[in-house]
Amino acid sequence: MKFASALMMGALAFGALSVSAVPAHAQRVSKVTGKSLGQMCTNQKALKLCDAYLAGVMDSEVWSRDYAVYQHDKAPVAFCVAPATTTDQVRTAVVSWLKGHADSLSQPAGKAVYLALHESYPCGDKVNSSSPAKEGSSQ
Numbered sequence: 001m002k003f004a005s006a007l008m009m010g011a012l013a014f015g016a017l018s019v020s021a022v023p024a025h026a027q028r029v030s031k032v033t034g035k036s037l038g039q040m041c042t043n044q045k046a047l048k049l050c051d052a053y054l055a056g057v058m059d060s061e062v063w064s065r066d067y068a069v070y071q072h073d074k075a076p077v078a079f080c081v082a083p084a085t086t087t088d089q090v091r092t093a094v095v096s097w098l099k100g101h102a103d104s105l106s107q108p109a110g111k112a113v114y115l116a117l118h119e120s121y122p123c124g125d126k127v128n129s130s131s132p133a134k135e136g137s138s139q
Contacts, residue, residue: 034112035105038098041091051087054094057113079117080124093120 032053041050061078081090097116098104104112 029108030110032109033105034098034101034107034109037109037112038095038105041095041098047091050091053109054087054090054113057110058090058117061114061117077123078114079121081117081121085121090117093117 037050037053040046040053058079058081065077094113094116097120098112101112101115104115
């Protein structure tokens with residue numbers, strides 16, 4: 001009986017270690033493709049949905065950067081959209097980029113937007129380590 005209990009405890013401990021060893025980078029990815037986002041961003045009736053999607057991607061970069069600064073992480077910044085940049089300007093840049101990168105149309109839209117913003121709004125050599133979120137920037 002003691003052997004069975006010890007065996008069970010060992011199995012549970014091994015199971016707990018196995019679960020904690022699973023990489024944390026597997027995440028849910030939207031089924032929206034670059035093509036559907038491009039269609040959304042060029043359809044007058046769907047512009048608000050497009051703008052919301054783009055704002056969500058930009059916000060995620062701002063908040064992840066804010067968290068990285070808080071954690072003293074030196075992770076690279078994907079893009080730097082100036083606070084004065086309008087939503088129309090961002091949308092136009094993304095749509096133009098999508099038109100020039102047909103391979104991105106079958107990719108997840110989030111990936112395409114990150115690449116488009118990275119190329120359209122590079123950060124340069126110096127990145128302000130203060131959080132744009134704290135500065136109250138809006139779109």
